[in-house]
Amino acid sequence: MVTHDVIIVGGSVAGCAAAMLFARAGLTVALVERNPDPDAYKRLCTHYIQASALPVLERLGLARAIEASGGVRNRLDLHTRWGWIREGEVLAGHPAHGYNLRRVRLDPLIRAQAAATPGIEWLPGHSATGLGIEAGRVAALTIRDARGTERILRGRLHVGADGRASALARFAGLKPRETPNARFFYYAAYRGLDPNGGRSRMWMGEEGICYTFPNEDGITVAAATLPRAQLPAFKAEPEAALARTLAALPEGPNLAAAERIGPVMGFVDMPNLRRPATRPGLALIGDAALSVDPVWGTGCAFALQSAAWLSDATAETILSHGPIDRALKTYARHHRRALAGHAWHIASYASGRRWWWLERLMLEAAAHDPAQARRLFAYAARSLGLVEFMAPTALARAAATVLRARLAGGRPRLDPRVEAA
Ligand SMILES: Cc1cc2nc3c(=O)[nH]c(=O)nc-3n(C[C@H](O)[C@H](O)[C@H](O)COP(=O)(O)OP(=O)(O)OC[C@H]3O[C@@H](n4cnc5c(N)ncnc54)[C@H](O)[C@@H]3O)c2cc1C
Structure with a gap:
């Protein structure tokens, strides 16, 4: 009765990475994505992929593709009250760098590679609308296309890679634990901003954080996360307030002298969300499992890493028709061990406190x-x-x-x- 070994909902960073890894392990995969457009991309992102994701990107052959698309190997200059700390040689045994590549390039690139991978049935323009639960175990998924036609898929494993508002988690009753984010966040992309030799910059103030991240084609993202008390000025004049804030920093960039590409994006309330990563028959990866304060630029790396941890923990067992739910516990443990500390620390800073x-x-x-x-x-x-x-x-x-x-x-x-x- 099984239609696919693995059924994944969400064809973005986490879902595409997981689909490719499962398919390469010899499993059949359905990859369900509600957006029909192959060029769709996530607009809410500042595109910094942390170095912790490099091993997964290399394993998938994506590091080369990112470089061919102009992705910048990221290195960071950190401004603190003790002056600049510049990223030099990396800690022995750790990945050398991550990448800055705008999502307008990254997302279609990953999706095209996944769609072309043998073993993956790519289902764009289909939304997940329900889960079938049998004897306490997730056993099936209902999907619907744009015309309203429904289809039921049955997998050995079902995966929610459907982002922070995860519908799959909701259908499965996996409720998020939420902690507040006391800061708001504004950013925009510019051409002609001092590229700082291709190096990213982060100003770590007592009240908030600002940064500039150079990407491909000479486009730099400039961002600020600040306490809510400063929000009225940003709401009144977003671009001017962002420019003023960054210009006031030590060696701060002059946004007014650069050409803005696209809108000034801002959001006021983005709490940290964390869900249990599994239940029998179902796993969550990427933002569906953990979505934290974006100022630290961790979401894409966590999405890629959690995809790899899940496939490493379960692919062999699925292939050999072994005890999948036991393998899922291994994945959940790995996710917790690797990310709980980071998640806790990020959520704690998001409370609006000053530095400890x-x-x-x-x-x-x-x-x-x-x-x-x-x-x-x-x-x-x-x-x-x-x-x-x-x-x-x-x-x-x-x-x-x-x-x-x-x-x-x-x-x-x-x-x-x-x-x-
Ligand atoms: C302002 C901002 C800045 C950020 N900056 C950075 C940064 O610099 N670096 C970084 O690493 N991260 C950053 N992030 C976080 C990053 O964007 C996410 O962590 C990352 O996109 C998560 O990837 P994902 O694949 O888990 O989910 P998503 O990228 O959210 O993808 C979810 C996918 O699921 C699909 N989907 C949803 N529901 C359904 C359904 N019912 N049926 C079918 N498909 C569905 C969606 O269409 C989408 O394609 C930022 C986030 C924000 C908000």
């Missing part, structure tokens, strides 16, 4: 010591977990560095390789 002294300690230490800067950038790139980053030995080393630096009263010592570059 421990965070200040790690930033100050990184401004003085290239080895500690490498750890900070690996954490920001999400290839190093919170527990490892904040391990007692790391904190002790940071405290010693800061103490030494303060006693010496010297300027932060930055990585000479980066300074020279």
Whole structure:
């Protein structure tokens, strides 16, 4: 009775990556996407793909395709009250870089590759409208096309890759845990903005964060996330308020002198959402499982990584008709271990608080010591977990560095390789 081994809803970053990985493992896959347009793309994104996703992108052959589309290998300059911390050599054993490529390029590229993968039945223009649950297990999915024709698909595994408002999670009763985001977020893309040698910049203020991310074709995204008290000025004049905010930063960019490409985008309320990643017969990946404050640019990497964790945990078992729900528990455990620390830390900052002294300690230490800067950038790139980053030995080393630096009263010592570059 099974129509496909795996049925995936959502043909964006997470869904396409998972579909390709399952199909390459020899499984039959239905990939259901409600948007019929092959060139559709996600508009709410600032396009920074963290380095933690590089192994998955390479495995899928997407790293090469991204570079061929002009994707920029991202490196970060971080401004703190101790000055600039510039990303240099990466922490040993960690991915070298991520990419900046606008979604208008990235999404059609991933989708085209998935649609052309043998073993995937690509179903654009179809919406998931219901789940069939038998003996407590998700056993079937109802989809509907634009004419209203319904079809029932039955899989061994069903996957919700349908974004933060996940319909599949709702049908399956997987309720999100929600924590507030006290800051609002505005951004726009510009041509002709100082590209900073292709390096991304982030200003980490006490109240909020601003950044510029250079992408392909000389287009740079500029963004600000700030406390709600500053919202009226942005609502009144979004472009002028964004330009004023960024121009006031140390070495801040002059948006007024650049050409804006597309609208100024803003949103006021975007709480952090986290759902249980599985229930029998069903897994959630990408934003459907975890959608956090976008200021950290983690969503695409988490989407790609969770797709890989799911296929690694379950593909063999599905192929051999083994106990899928046990394999799903392995996936849920992996998801939790890898992302719970990041999710907690991001949600905590989104509460609107100022920096904790421990965070200040790690930033100050990184401004003085290239080895500690490498750890900070690996954490920001999400290839190093919170527990490892904040391990007692790391904190002790940071405290010693800061103490030494303060006693010496010297300027932060930055990585000479980066300074020279
Ligand atoms: C303002 C903003 C800035 C961001 N900036 C960054 C950034 O710089 N870097 C980063 O990594 N992340 C960023 N993100 C987050 C990132 O955009 C998401 O995390 C990422 O797109 C998640 O991918 P996904 O595949 O899980 O879901 P989505 O990209 O949301 O895709 C879900 C797909 O499911 C389809 N779908 C939904 N419902 C159904 C249904 N019922 N039936 C069929 N199909 C359905 C949709 O059409 C869509 O194609 C940002 C987010 C916001 C809001």
